[in-house]
Amino acid sequence: MSAHAGTIDHHHDHTTTTGIPNKKLFMWAFLASDCMFFGALISTHVIYRLHPTPEGADPTKLFSIELTSFSTFILLMSSLLMALAVGASQKGKVEATRKMLLGTIFFGLIFLGCQVYEFTHFVHKGLTLKSDMFGSTFYTLTGTHGVHVAIGVLWLVLMYIRTFKPTDAGKAWVTRAVVQFMAFAVAVVSIMFVMLAVTHAGAEHGYTLSSVVHALQHDAITSGAALAFAVSTVLLFTLGRSTWAVDFGEANAIDVEGMGLYWHFVDIVWIVIFTVVYLLEYL
Amino acid sequence: MSSTVSETTQEHAHADDGKFHLFVQIAMILAVITGVEIVLIYLPIVKWLVVSMLVLLSLVKFLLVIFWFMHLKFDKLFCTILFFIGLVLAGGTVAALLAIFSPHDSVPLSAQAIYAERAAAAK
Numbered sequence: 001m002s003a004h005a006g007t008i009d010h011h012h013d014h015t016t017t018t019g020i021p022n023k024k025l026f027m028w029a030f031l032a033s034d035c036m037f038f039g040a041l042i043s044t045h046v047i048y049r050l051h052p053t054p055e056g057a058d059p060t061k062l063f064s065i066e067l068t069s070f071s072t073f074i075l076l077m078s079s080l081l082m083a084l085a086v087g088a089s090q091k092g093k094v095e096a097t098r099k100m101l102l103g104t105i106f107f108g109l110i111f112l113g114c115q116v117y118e119f120t121h122f123v124h125k126g127l128t129l130k131s132d133m134f135g136s137t138f139y140t141l142t143g144t145h146g147v148h149v150a151i152g153v154l155w156l157v158l159m160y161i162r163t164f165k166p167t168d169a170g171k172a173w174v175t176r177a178v179v180q181f182m183a184f185a186v187a188v189v190s191i192m193f194v195m196l197a198v199t200h201a202g203a204e205h206g207y208t209l210s211s212v213v214h215a216l217q218h219d220a221i222t223s224g225a226a227l228a229f230a231v232s233t234v235l236l237f238t239l240g241r242s243t244w245a246v247d248f249g250e251a252n253a254i255d256v257e258g259m260g261l262y263w264h265f266v267d268i269v270w271i272v273i274f275t276v277v278y279l280l281e282y283l
Numbered sequence: 284m285s286s287t288v289s290e291t292t293q294e295h296a297h298a299d300d301g302k303f304h305l306f307v308q309i310a311m312i313l314a315v316i317t318g319v320e321i322v323l324i325y326l327p328i329v330k331w332l333v334v335s336m337l338v339l340l341s342l343v344k345f346l347l348v349i350f351w352f353m354h355l356k357f358d359k360l361f362c363t364i365l366f367f368i369g370l371v372l373a374g375g376t377v378a379a380l381l382a383i384f385s386p387h388d389s390v391p392l393s394a395q396a397i398y399a400e401r402a403a404a405a406k
Binding site for chain 1: 302303306307309310313314317318320321323324325330333334337338340341344345348349351352353354358359361362365366368369370372373374376377380381384385390391394397398401
């Protein structure tokens with residue numbers, strides 16, 4: 001399958017001995033090694049679950065299968081957006097690449113938010129890294145995966161900023177791109193606060209317009225979050241209009257593809273973790 | 284000439300749409316399989332069958348992501364070989380560890396004493 005709209009064959013590199021681009025070959029070799037890393041962590045968790053210590057926590061009383069299912073679905077959809085970002089970059093479509101990268105970042109942040117919420121809930125219930133063997137293996141495994149996702153999100157952010165590099169080297173583009181991304185991050189976090197407040201108000205007083213307005217005025221944090229969302233959204237759309245020619249195109253698709261390989265790997269590791277760590281506990 | 288160029292452009296556009304739809308379809312299949320897995324654990328069927336089906340469904344999701352989303356199907360065979368070397372080594376390590384540590388002899392001595400006490404108390 002060669003690139004359709006472009007001039008580069010993204011699956012063959014004539015300059016290398018194997019015909020495979022070096023960056024892609026390196027990434028596949030790294031992912032193969034990461035398989036062994038996660039294999040060791042997963043097998044450790046499974047072994048200690050086969051013989052649980054008598055005073056250990058009961059996972060089925062802690063787990064929320066709804067939350068975990070939701071975060072699994074979110075990560076799957078982020079994988080879709082990442083695949084579309086790679087496809088867009090291979091066609092030299094910079095705007096589409098940016099949108100798909102932002103979408104992947106957004107879904108990745110939601111997944112991380114769900115993990116943080118889940119860990120906070122577990123710690124509140126007494127499950128910590130040293131409370132029992134289940135806590136040790138669970139947090140080591142899922143925490144390592146979470147760190148992989150966080151590194152992936154950081155890499156995506158850097159990739160997104162990179163898409164704004166102008167062909168004219170004299171332009172101060174980094175600051176503007178960073179400010180734009182900060183606006184995006186503020187918009188994401190603030191809308192999460194607002195939605196949480198509206199959900200709580202709706203659960204208490206019913207989902208009506210007056211309860212939504214009351215929720216937004218209820219405390220300074222929610223009001224501030226609503227204002228921050230409005231301001232950051234305007235800033236995002238204003239700064240997102242890059243009118244200059246950028247030094248990013250089809251030639252950079254190999255970098256986006258390498259990023260994509262890492263992100264999809266993180267997704268397939270979660271597929272295994274979701275089944276082995278969460279679903280099997282219910283049997 | 285211009286009609287040939289426009290036909291080629293249309294073919295490319297169709298191919299691009301096809302790839303987009305393929306990715307979306309695969310994502311929907313992955314979501315459906317995840318839903319099936321969640322329902323499966325609550326069904327009143329024998330445990331070995333549930334575990335086997337969960338493993339099979341996870342394998343299907345795994346293969347869909349690596350061969351289509353990660354483009355392994357369309358890349359050179361060497362990439363597949365390289366990744367599967369790591370995967371086979373990882374799988375072999377997992378299998379070996381489970382074979383070594385799963386028997387009853389691997390239960391910690393302190394835990395054995397407590398299990399024996401509880402079993403005696405239950406009688």
